[in-house]
Amino acid sequence: MNKENTPQKIDYTLLFILFLMAIVSAIAIQSAQPFLPDKLKNINFAAQQLQWYVIGIVAIIGTMVIDFDRFKMISWYLYGFGLFLLSGLFIEKYFFPVPFAENIKGATAWYRFPGLGSFQPSELMKIIFIIVLSKIIADHREKYPINNVKDDLLLIGKIMLAAAPPIGFLVLQPDMGMTMVFMSIIATMILVAGIKWRIIFSVVFTAIFIVSLGVFLYFYFPDFFFKYVITDQYQMNRFYGWLAPYETAGNEGHQLVRSLLAIGSGQLQGKGFQESEVTIPEGHTDFIFAVVAEQFGFIGTSIIISLFFLLIYRMIHIALESHDPYGSYLCAGVIGMITFQVFQNVGMTVGILPITGLPLPFISYGGSSLATYMLAIGIVLNVRSRTKKFMFD
Secondary structure, eight states: OOOBOOOOSOOHHHHHHHHHHHHHHHHHHHHHGGGSOGGGTTSOHHHHHHHHHHHHHHHHHHHHHSOHHHHHHTHHHHHHHHHHHHHHHHHHHHTSOOTTEEEETTEEEEEEETTTEEEOHHHHHHHHHHHHHHHHHHHHHHHOSSOOHHHHHHHHHHHHHHHHHHHHHHHHTTOHHHHHHHHHHHHHHHHHTTOOHHHHHHHHHHHHHHHHHHHHHHHHOHHHIIIIIOOOHHHHHHHHHHHSTTTTTTTTTHHHHHHHHHHHHHTTTOSOTTOOSSOOTTTTTTTHHHHHHHHHHHHHHHHHHHHHHHHHHHHHHHHHHOSSHHHHHHHHHHHHHHHHHHHHHHHHHTTSSOOOOOOOTTTSOOHHHHHHHHHHHHHHHHHHHTOOOBTTO
């Protein structure tokens, strides 16, 4: 006979990992402070980052008060609200000016509110997107418990229909990095949705074919590639800077070259706290990993990677323990989102992936992005707190 035990209300292991990340983030940001442009040196970004961590803790508490099943009930209302925010940026870019909309580095992706700072609606939309896809998959599996190829294709169609509007807005901004994050969430959700492997392999091979076609067009038909595939000049410059960083070191490849120099010069132990010889643009945000590599060496970067490994491992454990499929899907979406952003950020700093402007989760300075990650962790903690344990589990 099964006998329920009192469920663990708070996952202190996950919270302790977040606490360690907050310390690492503050140290890393403070280490980059003296090398920022003069106009930014008087701003204490480390203190502001810790303030955002406190705000994130409040967001976690607020998220845990509500049963995660409630998110399922209001998911489509949240989806509509997220699309409304994204559409405001679309109107600003293509029709007429919208108050508070802001263009940064060629992308109209932010709202700026005087006295409050910037807000990127796509950050919030990531969480809403995970909630909606989790509902779609959970409802579909409840309706079709024994799946076949037809049912799986129907599920993929539902996912793509839900994904098309937000991804369309992101492409129009344009925001390649955030578009890739949404695609990673879709890939993760499809992977855990129980879809037959032959369908998944077909999707993967199709994606490989499209990427290969793009590479072929770039090398053999460059005029066509930059006219119809990558049409935004800023995105084109990033593409050039990634493929030929040293040839474009004075312009597009400057960030990557400086990042590679910083990482290579750090060696094993680094040069020490606030000891740097390489100036890295946006060192406290997108390229915080390179700053840590130079000042704290391989040991410092290994600590960061280890913390992310523990974080993701713990979330996988929570997802597997959940008896509610919807809760497991929520955790899977968060895991896919964070894992991809870590891989992308570290990859772009070492030159194996193109520079997309995605921050390093929990470590890079950023208010709306950190609040989003904390909100995502709050959802995972919510699932954990409502997972009942049984005697023979």
